[in-house]
Amino acid sequence: MNKEKILTLSLIGICSIAIFYLGGKTIATATENNWLNSQRNITKKLEKTYAAEIESHSDVNALMTSGLQLLRGNQINCAIINFKRVTELEKNYRDGWLYLGIAELQNSDPETALISLQAAEKLDPINPLTYQYLTMAYEQTDDIDSAQKAREKYEYLTKKK
Numbered sequence: 120m121n122k123e124k125i126l127t128l129s130l131i132g133i134c135s136i137a138i139f140y141l142g143g144k145t146i147a148t149a150t151e152n153n154w155l156n157s158q159r160n161i162t163k164k165l166e167k168t169y170a171a172e173i174e175s176h177s178d179v180n181a182l183m184t185s186g187l188q189l190l191r192g193n194q195i196n197c198a199i200i201n202f203k204r205v206t207e208l209e210k211n212y213r214d215g216w217l218y219l220g221i222a223e224l225q226n227s228d229p230e231t232a233l234i235s236l237q238a239a240e241k242l243d244p245i246n247p248l249t250y251q252y253l254t255m256a257y258e259q260t261d262d263i264d265s266a267q268k269a270r271e272k273y274e275y276l277t278k279k280k
Contacts, residue, residue, distance in 0.1 A: 186218060199222045
């Protein structure tokens with residue numbers, strides 16, 4: 120065989136391997152994306168079902184206990200559902216607002232968390248835990264001045280006398 124044929128066959132072989140590799144990778148990615156989308160859809164359906172079930176609950180203590188367990192189990196969306204229900208039932212329940220804000224922070228939603236945490240602050244302006252999480256929420260929304268004020272309140276409330 121002459122050099123041109125060898126070079127041509129080598130290039131064809133390399134291209135075939137590249138096409139096979141890239142094609143397999145594309146198929147794997149598409150399959151993975153379909154699976155992830157399917158899992159997200161299933162999760163959303165389950166959360167809607169859970170939310171509908173929670174709507175009938177009126178025991179604030181049970182909802183808080185369940186919400187805290189869900190939060191610890193990293194089932195943040197379901198925990199949020201519980202804490203929202205708590206705040207609907209008891210608008211002046213500081214811990215409902217506080218843990219709703221904490222869950223929203225863990226769900227990467229600092230703007231919404233600020234609303235909940237500010238409600239907790241209004242209900243109990245001397246709770247250090249509220250200021251700890253307000254500091255985080257303000258930092259995540261790039262409100263450095265408010266973060267500093269919240270940090271100062273936290274430090275004041277937690278200093279040893």
